[in-house]
Amino acid sequence: MTPPRAARPTLAVVGATGAVGTVVLQIVSHHADIWGEIRLLASPRSAGRKLAVRGEEVEVVALDETALAGVDVALFAVPDRVAAQWAPLAAAAGAVVVDTSGVFRTDPEVPLVVPEVNPHAVRMRPHGIVASPHCTTLSMIVALGPLHAEFGLRELVLSSYQAVSSAGREGVRTLRRQLSLVAGTELGTSPGDLRRAVGDDTGPFPEPVALNVVPWAGTADRDGWSSEETALRRETRRILGLPALPVAVTCVRVPVVTGHALTVHARFENDVTVDRAREILATAPGVVLCDDPEAGEFPTPADVVGTDPAWVGRVRRALDDPTALDFFVCADNLRKGAALNATQIAELVVGDRGGGGGARGA
Amino acid sequence: MTPPRAARPTLAVVGATGAVGTVVLQIVSHHADIWGEIRLLASPRSAGRKLAVRGEEVEVVALDETALAGVDVALFAVPDRVAAQWAPLAAAAGAVVVDTSGVFRTDPEVPLVVPEVNPHAVRMRPHGIVASPHCTTLSMIVALGPLHAEFGLRELVLSSYQAVSSAGREGVRTLRRQLSLVAGTELGTSPGDLRRAVGDDTGPFPEPVALNVVPWAGTADRDGWSSEETALRRETRRILGLPALPVAVTCVRVPVVTGHALTVHARFENDVTVDRAREILATAPGVVLCDDPEAGEFPTPADVVGTDPAWVGRVRRALDDPTALDFFVCADNLRKGAALNATQIAELVVGDRGGGGGARGA
Numbered sequence: 001m002t003p004p005r006a007a008r009p010t011l012a013v014v015g016a017t018g019a020v021g022t023v024v025l026q027i028v029s030h031h032a033d034i035w036g037e038i039r040l041l042a043s044p045r046s047a048g049r050k051l052a053v054r055g056e057e058v059e060v061v062a063l064d065e066t067a068l069a070g071v072d073v074a075l076f077a078v079p080d081r082v083a084a085q086w087a088p089l090a091a092a093a094g095a096v097v098v099d100t101s102g103v104f105r106t107d108p109e110v111p112l113v114v115p116e117v118n119p120h121a122v123r124m125r126p127h128g129i130v131a132s133p134h135c136t137t138l139s140m141i142v143a144l145g146p147l148h149a150e151f152g153l154r155e156l157v158l159s160s161y162q163a164v165s166s167a168g169r170e171g172v173r174t175l176r177r178q179l180s181l182v183a184g185t186e187l188g189t190s191p192g193d194l195r196r197a198v199g200d201d202t203g204p205f206p207e208p209v210a211l212n213v214v215p216w217a218g219t220a221d222r223d224g225w226s227s228e229e230t231a232l233r234r235e236t237r238r239i240l241g242l243p244a245l246p247v248a249v250t251c252v253r254v255p256v257v258t259g260h261a262l263t264v265h266a267r268f269e270n271d272v273t274v275d276r277a278r279e280i281l282a283t284a285p286g287v288v289l290c291d292d293p294e295a296g297e298f299p300t301p302a303d304v305v306g307t308d309p310a311w312v313g314r315v316r317r318a319l320d321d322p323t324a325l326d327f328f329v330c331a332d333n334l335r336k337g338a339a340l341n342a343t344q345i346a347e348l349v350v351g352d353r354g355g356g357g358g359a360r361g362a
Numbered sequence: 363m364t365p366p367r368a369a370r371p372t373l374a375v376v377g378a379t380g381a382v383g384t385v386v387l388q389i390v391s392h393h394a395d396i397w398g399e400i401r402l403l404a405s406p407r408s409a410g411r412k413l414a415v416r417g418e419e420v421e422v423v424a425l426d427e428t429a430l431a432g433v434d435v436a437l438f439a440v441p442d443r444v445a446a447q448w449a450p451l452a453a454a455a456g457a458v459v460v461d462t463s464g465v466f467r468t469d470p471e472v473p474l475v476v477p478e479v480n481p482h483a484v485r486m487r488p489h490g491i492v493a494s495p496h497c498t499t500l501s502m503i504v505a506l507g508p509l510h511a512e513f514g515l516r517e518l519v520l521s522s523y524q525a526v527s528s529a530g531r532e533g534v535r536t537l538r539r540q541l542s543l544v545a546g547t548e549l550g551t552s553p554g555d556l557r558r559a560v561g562d563d564t565g566p567f568p569e570p571v572a573l574n575v576v577p578w579a580g581t582a583d584r585d586g587w588s589s590e591e592t593a594l595r596r597e598t599r600r601i602l603g604l605p606a607l608p609v610a611v612t613c614v615r616v617p618v619v620t621g622h623a624l625t626v627h628a629r630f631e632n633d634v635t636v637d638r639a640r641e642i643l644a645t646a647p648g649v650v651l652c653d654d655p656e657a658g659e660f661p662t663p664a665d666v667v668g669t670d671p672a673w674v675g676r677v678r679r680a681l682d683d684p685t686a687l688d689f690f691v692c693a694d695n696l697r698k699g700a701a702l703n704a705t706q707i708a709e710l711v712v713g714d715r716g717g718g719g720g721a722r723g724a
C-alpha cells in the first residue's frame with residue numbers, strides 16, 4: 001500500500017529548468033508516484049517560474065540552504081561549479097545527493113551507478129553523494145554490461161556520434177541557429193564557407209556543428225586525449241569493475257539535437273556468436289535490440305529520442321576475430337544519458353530504505 | 363617543352379555533368395594542361411549542355427561508340443550499371459579506362475590504384491581498365507599507407523562519418539530538402555517526429571539524414587556487414603598488399619554535404635611514438651597534419667571541403683597499447699575520394715607513356 005504523500009520522501013530537483021531537469025520532471029510525472037513533495041530548484045533567475053510536474057504547477061525556488069531543508073533526495077542537474085559548491089551542502093543538510101555533473105564521478109568515495117549494471121554500488125556512499133555517469137558512457141554501458149557478463153570483456157574500441165543537447169540548452173540553441181543560417185543555401189560545399197557564415201557564433205562548440213562533425217568534446221586531458229574520451233574509458237572500467245580494461249575512443253560531435261550513438265568494437269575472453277549476443281541483448285534490462293538492416297531495422301537518434309532504453313543494432317561478429325563483436329548503440333542522452341539514470345538511482349536509494357518515508361533519517 | 367594540344371592525348375570525361383564529373387572538370391582546369399581534346403560525355407538527357415573546362419565552354423555529347431572513338435583515356439564517373447556496360451567498350455575502342463564506380467574494384471585483373479600509395483599497380487591492366495577505390499577508402503588510405511610503411515600495420519578498427527554527396531547529386535538534394543523542412547522547427551526532440559516530417563522522402567538513404575545519423579551505407583553483404591564496410595576492408599587490404607589484415611568497420615552516414623571523416627584505431631607490429639607518427643604524416647604526399655586541439659586545430663569536413671589532401675588530426679597513442687595509434691582523418695569525398703584520385707590515375711597513365719601523345723598507341 002502506498003503511504004500518503006505527506007509520509008513519503010521529499011525529492012528536490014536542482015536545475016529543474018535545464019535540459020536535463022526538464023526531462024527529470026517528465027519522468028517523475030510518469031513513473032510510479034513514490035515521492036512526497038517534489039521541490040523545484042534553479043538559479044535566482046528562474047525563481048517564481050511555474051513548471052508542470054505530476055500534472056500540477058509547481059513554483060521554482062532559488063537554490064539556497066533554506067530550499068534544501070527537509071529534502072530526502074536531491075537530484076542535481078546543474079553546471080559543474082554549482083554542483084561542486086552545493087551538492088556537499090545538500091548532503092550535509094541530510095539529503096542523499098544524486099549528481100549528474102562531472103564533479104564527483106572520479107571520486108573513489110562516490111559510487112558511480114548504473115542501476116541495470118551495478119545497483120549494489122549505490123549503498124556505499126560515505127559522503128551521501130551518488131554520481132550518475134557521463135551521458136556517452138550511459139548510452140552504451142547497459143548494452144555492454146550483459147555482454148561482458150556472458151563473454152568476459154577484454155578490450156574496447158569506441159567512436160561516438162554525440163548530440164548537441166549534451167552541451168545543454170545552449171548546445172541546442174546553437175545548432176538551431178546555425179541550421180536556420182544554412183537551410184536554403186549552398187553552404188557546405190567550399191572551404192571555410194560554413195565558418196564564414198556562422199562567424200564566431202559557435203556556442204559551446206569549437207567549430208560550426210551544422211553540416212559538420214567536430215572531433216573534439218570536452219577539454220584537453222593528457223597526451224592528446226580529450227576529457228570526454230578519458231572519462232568514457234575511466235567510467236567504463238569502474239562501472240564494469242575492470243580497472244585495467246584497454247579502451248580506445250574518439251569522441252565526435254554531430255549535428256543531432258538529442259540521441260547519442262556509438263560504434264562499439266568489443267573483444268572478449270571467449271569466442272562469441274551473434275545469435276547468443278542477440279539473445280542477451282534482446283532480454284537485457286534497459287536495452288532494445290533493433291537489428292534487421294535489410295528490412296531497414298537499425299536504431300538512429302531520430303528513432304530513439306524521447307525513449308528510455310539503449311537501442312542496439314548492426315550486431316556482427318568481427319570478420320577476422322571470433323572473439324570480437326561490432327555493434328551500433330543509440331540512446332537519448334537526456335533520458336538514459338542523464339535524467340532517467342539519475343531518477344532510477346534516486347528510486348533505488350529510496351527503495352533500499354524500505355520504499356517509504358525513512359529515506360532521510362536512515 | 364609541352365607539345366601542342368593536337369599532339370597531346372584525348373581525355374573523355376564520362377559522366378561530366380554529375381557530382382564527381384563536375385569536380386573532374388574543375389581539377390583538369392587547374393592541373394598542368396597535359397591533355398589535347400577534353401571530351402565531355404553524359405546521358406542523352408544532357409547532350410547539348412555546355413560546361414566550362416580550362417576556361418572554355420565545351421558541349422556535352424551523349425555517350426555512344428562514336429563519342430568514344432579516338433579517346434586515349436576515358437575517366438568514367440557514372441552509375442555502376444552504365445560503367446559495367448560502357449567501360450569495356452571504351453577499352454575495346456583503345457582507351458585506357460579509369461573508373462570510379464564499384465564495378466571493377468573487386469576484379470583481380472583490374473588494378474585498384476592510389477597514386478600516393480601503390481602507383482606501380484597502374485601498369486598491370488590486362489583489360490585496359492584501372493579502378494579508383496571507394497571514397498571512404500580513399501579518405502583515409504593516404505594517411506595509413508606511410509604509417510604502415512614505417513610501423514607495419516597489424517589491425518584496423520574504423521568508424522566512418524560519411525557525407526551525403528557520396529550518394530551523388532540526389533544525396534545532396536535530399537539533405538538540402540530535409541534541412542529546409544527542419545530549420546526553424548523544434549524537430550528532432552520527440553520519437554519519430556523527424557520521420558513524420560520527412561515522410562517517405564528519404565532519397566537514396568534508408569532513413570532521414572538531417573538531424574540524424576544513419577548506420578547503414580550500401581547494401582547487405584554477408585553476416586550483417588554492409589557492402590561499404592566489406593569494401594573498405596577488402597580495398598584497404600588490396601591497396602596495402604596485406605591480404606589477411608584484420609579490419610573491423612562500421613559505416614555511418616552523417617548530415618554533412620561533402621567531406622568524409624573516419625576515426626582510425628590502428629595497431630602496428632612495432633611500438634609507435636606520436637612524434638614519429640606526426641613526422642611521417644607531416645611529410646606524407648597528399649596528407650596535411652592539423653593537430654593541436656587545445657588551439658582549436660583539428661580537421662572537420664567544413665574545413666576540408668574543396669581541398670585536395672586528406673587532413674589528419676587527433677593523433678594519439680592508445681593509452682593501453684604502445685603499438686596502437688588513434689587518429690581522425692577527413693577528406694573531400696568528391697576530390698580525393700573520387701575526382702582527384704581518378705584524375706591523378708589518368709595523369710599517371712599518360713605520364714608512364716612518356717607524357718605525350720603516345721598514350722593511345724602504346
Ligand SMILES: NC(=O)c1ccc[n+]([C@@H]2O[C@H](COP(=O)([O-])OP(=O)(O)OC[C@H]3O[C@@H](n4cnc5c(N)ncnc54)[C@H](OP(=O)(O)O)[C@@H]3O)[C@@H](O)[C@H]2O)c1
Nearest residue numbers: 015017018019020042043046077078101135166168169338
Ligand atoms: N545534457 C546532457 O545530455 C547531460 C547528460 C549528462 C549529464 N549532464 C550534466 O547535467 C548538468 C545539467 O546539464 P544541462 O544540460 O541540463 O544544462 P542546462 O540546460 O544549461 O541547465 C542548467 C541548469 O542549472 C541551473 N543553474 C545554473 N546555475 C545555477 C545556480 N547558480 N544555482 C542553481 N541552479 C543553477 C539552471 O537554472 P536557470 O534556468 O535558472 O539558469 C538550469 O536549470 C550538467 O552538470 C551536465 O554536465 C548533462
Ligand SMILES: NC(=O)c1ccc[n+]([C@@H]2O[C@H](COP(=O)([O-])OP(=O)(O)OC[C@H]3O[C@@H](n4cnc5c(N)ncnc54)[C@H](OP(=O)(O)O)[C@@H]3O)[C@@H](O)[C@H]2O)c1
Nearest residue numbers: 377379380381382404405408439440463497528530531700
Ligand atoms: N559521389 C562520390 O563521393 C563518389 C565517390 C567515389 C565514387 N563515386 C562513383 O562515381 C560515379 C558517379 O557518381 P556521382 O556521385 O557523380 O553520381 P551523379 O551525381 O548521380 O552523376 C551521375 C553521372 O552519370 C551520368 N549518367 C547517368 N546515366 C548515364 C547513361 N546512361 N549514359 C551516360 N551517362 C550517364 C549522368 O549524366 P546526366 O547528367 O546526363 O544524367 C551524370 O553525369 C558512381 O559510380 C559513384 O559510385 C562517387
